[in-house]
Amino acid sequence: MCISVGLVLLLLKLGAPLGRLFELLLPLAVCTIVLSFLLSIFLYARSFSVSSDALAPGGNTGNHLYDFFIGRELNPRIQNFDLKYFCELRPGLIGWVVINLGLLMKEVELRGSPSLAMILVNGFQLLYVGDALWNEEAVLSTMDIVHDGFGFMLVFGDLVWVPFAYSLQASFLVVHPQALSMLGAAVIIALNGMGYYIFRSSNSQKNQFRRDPNHPNVSKLRTIPTASGKKLLVSGWWGFVRHPNYLGDLLMALAWSLPCGFSHLLPYFYVTYFTVLLIHREARDERQCKLKYGASWDSYCKQVPYRIFPYIY
Ligand SMILES: NC(=O)C1=CN([C@@H]2O[C@H](COP(=O)(O)OP(=O)(O)OC[C@H]3O[C@@H](n4cnc5c(N)ncnc54)[C@H](OP(=O)(O)O)[C@@H]3O)[C@@H](O)[C@H]2O)C=CC1
Numbered sequence: 001m002c003i004s005v006g007l008v009l010l011l012l013k014l015g016a017p018l019g020r021l022f023e024l025l026l027p028l029a030v031c032t033i034v035l036s037f038l039l040s041i042f043l044y045a046r047s048f049s050v051s052s053d054a055l056a057p058g059g060n061t062g063n064h065l066y067d068f069f070i071g072r073e074l075n076p077r078i079q080n081f082d083l084k085y086f087c088e089l090r091p092g093l094i095g096w097v098v099i100n101l102g103l104l105m106k107e108v109e110l111r112g113s114p115s116l117a118m119i120l121v122n123g124f125q126l127l128y129v130g131d132a133l134w135n136e137e138a139v140l141s142t143m144d145i146v147h148d149g150f151g152f153m154l155v156f157g158d159l160v161w162v163p164f165a166y167s168l169q170a171s172f173l174v175v176h177p178q179a180l181s182m183l184g185a186a187v188i189i190a191l192n193g194m195g196y197y198i199f200r201s202s203n204s205q206k207n208q209f210r211r212d213p214n215h216p217n218v219s220k221l222r223t224i225p226t227a228s229g230k231k232l233l234v235s236g237w238w239g240f241v242r243h244p245n246y247l248g249d250l251l252m253a254l255a256w257s258l259p260c261g262f263s264h265l266l267p268y269f270y271v272t273y274f275t276v277l278l279i280h281r282e283a284r285d286e287r288q289c290k291l292k293y294g295a296s297w298d299s300y301c302k303q304v305p306y307r308i309f310p311y312i313y
């Protein structure tokens with residue numbers, strides 16, 4: 001993270017025309033798509049040279065197209081360098097922030113100064129990426145790292161989808177400038193702050209509990225024992241809904257779209273896609289938890305009936 005920040009500051013100091021990124025978005029996206037195909041072909045080919053216990057449970061069906069897409073090998077490594085962990089956290093997330101900054105610079109070129117809407121979108125998304133990099137070890141327990149193979153879907157998601165689709169709001173603002181009132185901005189900042197607070201504190205609560213259940217911050221929370229020896233939290237954030245971190249993430253997603261106004265559907269693409277992604281992800285996680293924890297999971301679901309949205313879903 002420090003190296004990236006240093007490099008970007010150096011580029012800015014040298015007067016690099018970051019605003020040119022706006023015109024280069026399409027060719028860059030095409031190059032990254034080609035790169036993600038090449039990397040996926042390499043990963044698929046090398047997966048035939050590793051032992052069977054290095055394969056992902058769901059990506060070894062024998063159907064070449066499906067396995068190529070889902071990913072055959074679980075955690076491909078070149079010596080100690082973990083390709084999946086690196087791609088999930090570094091190029092896409094950092095690329096997203098750099099593209100956003102380039103789009104802000106483009107606005108400055110076109111209109112003399114960045115708009116309030118652009119500053120909010122850049123600031124919110126920078127906070128999100130900074131948080132992911134700061135808490136990078138938390139990614140190690142995500143489904144993508146623990147269960148899923150590293151195939152075309154995740155390679156494309158990490159390298160193409162995150163930087164180019166997640167920066168759509170900033171691109172939209174370059175073409176469709178928005179006037180945002182101070183009151184509107186304050187409401188949107190409050191919404192993002194609330195989403196971030198729920199997202200961060202629920203993720204930290206679970207991570208702290210998994211690391212050390214006797215830590216004073218989590219030792220007073222109520223739990224359910226499971227046959228595996230692990231416990232499930234039933235109070236605190238994880239007693240509010242079964243995926244409080246998704247709720248916080250979705251509130252932030254909405255706050256990233258609102259600065260773009262209501263004249264167009266495009267800026268709302270991210271929050272719509274993300275709702276579908278997280279509802280699908282939540283269902284997959286439920287299935288896995290039911291398998292892992294059996295009756296204890298049923299008891300958790302009874303005590304905490306809502307999945308993501310309290311009293312709604
Ligand atoms: N911006 C984006 O595109 C995306 C962002 N995300 C974000 O990434 C983060 C990680 O998400 P994800 O990996 O999907 O899942 P979670 O971090 O929500 O992890 C789910 C796991 O948590 C454990 N768990 C569930 N309930 C409890 C409980 N009551 N008590 C203790 N442990 C429990 C279980 O694992 P175990 O019991 O084995 O510990 C379960 O498998 C989230 O904040 C999400 O919003 C995710 C996907 C895309």
Ligand SMILES: CC(C)CCC[C@@H](C)[C@H]1CC=C2C3=C(CC[C@@]21C)[C@@]1(C)CC[C@H](O)C[C@@H]1CC3
Pocket residue numbers: 088089128131132139142144153154156157158161162
């Ligand atoms: C191409 C498909 C439509 C879907 C691709 C999904 C991927 C973009 C996401 C799967 C899980 C992700 C996670 C993150 C980014 C998006 C992908 C790669 C985070 C790194 C975002 C920051 C959070 O703090 C942690 C997330 C972990 C999962």
